[in-house]
Amino acid sequence: MDVPCFLSARxxxxxxxxxxxxxxxxxxxxxxxxxxxxxxxxxEEYGEDGIEAEKKALAHFSKLRNEMQTDKPLIVITDDLPxxxxxxxxxxxxxxxxxxxxxxxxxxxxxxxxxxxxYRRIHEGMALSPPISGYDVFKxxxxxxxxxxxxxxxxxxxHLQELKKGIADISETxxxxxFSKLLQVSLWGNKCDLSISGGQDNxxxxxxxxxxxxxxxxxLVDDTEFVxxxxxxxxxxxxxxxxxxxxAGFELVTDFVLADLLLSLQLATEVHLHAKCIPWYVSxxxxxxxxxxxxxLLGSNNRWMSxxxxxxxxxxxxxxxxxxxxxxxxxxxxxxxMARTSPDLYAELQKCDLILFKGDLNYRKLTGDRKxxxxxxxxxxxxxxxxxxxxxxxxxxxxxxxxxxPGGGELLTAAEADWMISGKYGVIQFSxxx
Ligand SMILES: O=P(O)(O)OC[C@@]1(O)O[C@H](CO)[C@@H](O)[C@@H]1O
Ligand SMILES: [Mn+2]
Numbered sequence: 001m002d003v004p005c006f007l008s009a010r011x012x013x014x015x016x017x018x019x020x021x022x023x024x025x026x027x028x029x030x031x032x033x034x035x036x037x038x039x040x041x042x043x044e045e046y047g048e049d050g051i052e053a054e055k056k057a058l059a060h061f062s063k064l065r066n067e068m069q070t071d072k073p074l075i076v077i078t079d080d081l082p083x084x085x086x087x088x089x090x091x092x093x094x095x096x097x098x099x100x101x102x103x104x105x106x107x108x109x110x111x112x113x114x115x116x117x118x119y120r121r122i123h124e125g126m127a128l129s130p131p132i133s134g135y136d137v138f139k140x141x142x143x144x145x146x147x148x149x150x151x152x153x154x155x156x157x158x159h160l161q162e163l164k165k166g167i168a169d170i171s172e173t174x175x176x177x178x179f180s181k182l183l184q185v186s187l188w189g190n191k192c193d194l195s196i197s198g199g200q201d202n203x204x205x206x207x208x209x210x211x212x213x214x215x216x217x218x219x220l221v222d223d224t225e226f227v228x229x230x231x232x233x234x235x236x237x238x239x240x241x242x243x244x245x246x247x248a249g250f251e252l253v254t255d256f257v258l259a260d261l262l263l264s265l266q267l268a269t270e271v272h273l274h275a276k277c278i279p280w281y282v283s284x285x286x287x288x289x290x291x292x293x294x295x296x297l298l299g300s301n302n303r304w305m306s307x308x309x310x311x312x313x314x315x316x317x318x319x320x321x322x323x324x325x326x327x328x329x330x331x332x333x334x335x336x337x338m339a340r341t342s343p344d345l346y347a348e349l350q351k352c353d354l355i356l357f358k359g360d361l362n363y364r365k366l367t368g369d370r371k372x373x374x375x376x377x378x379x380x381x382x383x384x385x386x387x388x389x390x391x392x393x394x395x396x397x398x399x400x401x402x403x404x405x406p407g408g409g410e411l412l413t414a415a416e417a418d419w420m421i422s423g424k425y426g427v428i429q430f431s432x433x434x
């Protein structure tokens with residue numbers, strides 16, 4: 001099957017170009033500022049070794065920023081982590097795709113590759129700077145985002161606990177309505193992403209529940225009915241739903257609330273959560289973020305928030321929720337390569353009854369970050385990636401979108417030139433197991 005070309009910064013004026021030219025350097029500068037500000041903590045904790053390490057990391061990041069801003073060739077990664085060889089093999093693969101003498105570079109190579117490569121080089125900078133290697137350069141921003149979203153989190157936890165009080169007696173229609181509402185909350189939670197904002201505050205300041213009705217027209221593809229039909233059949237039977245998480249902070253709470261409801265409505269008997277192994281795309285969730293978020297809720301003086309914290313901690317302890325970690329999620333690979341490059345993960349996902357993919361980067365990897373026509377069916381854009389029935393919950397923050405009705409994309413472009421990158425629109429897009 002012919003597949004279109006990759007999004008790339010080589011297309012001047014494209015969103016990829018503006019990202020590599022402006023936003024990624026902005027994100028890297030915020031990393032430099034953050035590590036610089038932590039100097040006194042590194043001194044307190046590690047003495048002079050901490051200061052030397054901080055200097056080494058800053059030098060690494062400054063060199064990295066210069067390489068990116070002057071479109072230098074991409075270079076091998078020199079730390080010695082479990083995925084280093086995979087990244088360096090991938091660099092060779094990217095080079096093999098080019099003509100003689102050409103080298104992969106920031107503005108010429110596929111956007112998906114160079115953006116993922118940036119975050120892996122940031123991690124390299126910390127890995128090469130012991131004893132501060134374990135410091136998450138995005139932690140402060142992720143924590144702030146959580147603290148700025150307290151009102152929205154409080155409203156959501158209250159909503160969930162009130163709903164659960166009478167959940168055993170509500171009608172099938174009310175159950176479907178409750179599910180649909182929290183699926184939309186999880187979708188719009190994806191707006192709170194610190195990569196699109198260049199690391200600037202992007203927290204959820206008010207209760208999202210009151211906005212769902214007004215946001216409905218911004219859902220460009222709503223396959224909730226297909227998801228509901230899949231899950232409402234054989235309720236109570238053993239069923240596994242996986243959530244490939246995206247951002248920490250408010251979005252992570254919306255995903256926990258959805259995961260809680262899936263169990264409470266007996267739409268699932270186990271929910272598996274996939275987070276990132278390393279700090280990624282500024283606000284993506286790591287295991288430390290999961291533990292920190294639940295601890296914050298547990299310590300809340302609000303009864304509903306602390307109740308949620310207790311339940312979610314217990315779900316993880318008792319195996320109703322299962323945590324997974326896999327290097328694949330922080331590699332540059334399109335998901336259609338998973339069966340070949342990460343067969344263990346693909347086999348794991350084949351055990352699922354449904355996989356929920358959160359966010360824009362996952363959507364880009366699902367569709368290969370290619371410039372598909374808007375009307376190409378979602379299942380077709382997945383090409384060979386069909387481990388299980390899957391649904392993307394994604395707010396549009398990059399210029400790739402499939403599965404629209406004829407003329408839909410063109411109408412939106414005529415009305416709002418930035419409809420694919422503003423985060424204003426979203427999709428609940430389903431693909432059955434084919
Ligand atoms: O995956 P997320 O958190 O929804 O979004 C990630 C993102 O902000 O980063 C990239 C732009 O730099 C795009 O994929 C998208 O805009
Ligand atoms: Mn993200």
